[in-house]
Amino acid sequence: MSIVEQPILRVQHLEKSYGDHLALTDASFDLWPGEVLAIVGESGSGKTTLLNAVAARIAPDRGSVHYRTTDGELHDVYQMTQAQQRLLSRTEWGFVHQHAADGLRMDVSAGANVSERLMGMGDRHYGKLRATAIDWLQRVEIDAKRVDDIPRTFSGGMRQRLQIARNLVTKPRLVFMDEPTSGLDVSVQARLLDLLRQLTREMQLAAIIVTHDLAVARLLAHRMMVMQRGRVVESGLTDQVLDDPHHPYTQLLVSSVLQP
Numbered sequence: 001m002s003i004v005e006q007p008i009l010r011v012q013h014l015e016k017s018y019g020d021h022l023a024l025t026d027a028s029f030d031l032w033p034g035e036v037l038a039i040v041g042e043s044g045s046g047k048t049t050l051l052n053a054v055a056a057r058i059a060p061d062r063g064s065v066h067y068r069t070t071d072g073e074l075h076d077v078y079q080m081t082q083a084q085q086r087l088l089s090r091t092e093w094g095f096v097h098q099h100a101a102d103g104l105r106m107d108v109s110a111g112a113n114v115s116e117r118l119m120g121m122g123d124r125h126y127g128k129l130r131a132t133a134i135d136w137l138q139r140v141e142i143d144a145k146r147v148d149d150i151p152r153t154f155s156g157g158m159r160q161r162l163q164i165a166r167n168l169v170t171k172p173r174l175v176f177m178d179e180p181t182s183g184l185d186v187s188v189q190a191r192l193l194d195l196l197r198q199l200t201r202e203m204q205l206a207a208i209i210v211t212h213d214l215a216v217a218r219l220l221a222h223r224m225m226v227m228q229r230g231r232v233v234e235s236g237l238t239d240q241v242l243d244d245p246h247h248p249y250t251q252l253l254v255s256s257v258l259q260p
């Protein structure tokens with residue numbers, strides 16, 4: 001079997017409690033190269049906990065996460081050292097936060113925000129770094145003239161696009177996104193979604209996107225998982241789940257969106 005035909009990520013039986021509150025239980029799924037998976041569900045259903053547990057940002061109490069690196073080897077993420085996890089997060093993975101301020105350095109220039117990950121990978125040529133940063137700013141529809149401005153002077157939508165550029169500049173294979181478009185104006189959201197769809201396709205990115213917005217899942221995701229009270233209650237191809245939901249909770253979610 002070739003590498004392409006094998007999952008890039010294998011998540012098995014993840015469980016996480018906060019005190020005596022079970023926030024996540026028995027979450028398992030595979031993610032394939034180039035596949036976009038949406039995790040949907042109401043507030044408090046465990047979406048972010050699942051995302052963070054998969055992305056090695058919070059250690060689960062039980063279960064495992066295996067990631068296949070570019071060389072085709074499958075690694076148990078929680079058996080890696082923290083240094084290895086950090087390296088993975090800076091190179092083959094990306095993480096787009098809901099609040100751009102959590103994913104950007106707000107007081108360094110837009111250009112430096114984009115080139116930082118490249119420098120982390122050993123790139124030191126100033127001219128090349130700057131040219132790549134400018135190229136990426138333009139790819140995410142930020143005027144090249146803003147390259148020396150700090151994100152604090154950017155609008156919400158621009159900050160989010162900068163965060164995307166900062167993550168994608170190293171050509172990761174897997175990107176985690178936590179509500180990447182929420183909190184933005186509807187028209188800004190629509191543009192950002194278009195951009196995300198275009199970039200994930202162009203770059204053949206595998207992605208896991210947490211969202212409470214079924215329209216985001218419809219637009220971006222090949223597959224979706226529906227969570228309720230820490231459990232995955234339904235999963236499948238996005239169109240199938242949304243057009244023919246089986247679990248009563250998914251039916252409720254879908255019908256509540258359709259109601260005027």
Ligand SMILES: Nc1ncnc2c1ncn2[C@@H]1O[C@H](COP(=O)(O)OP(=O)(O)OP(=O)(O)O)[C@@H](O)[C@H]1O
Nearest residue numbers: 018021023041042043044045046047048049050212
């Ligand atoms: N650090 C924490 N300490 C204690 N409880 C937590 C912590 N993080 C999350 N929880 C609880 O775990 C449950 C799942 O939270 P989680 O943030 O994963 O849900 P979510 O579906 O992402 O919600 P939202 O859409 O509101 O972000 C919730 O009941 C939440 O209150």
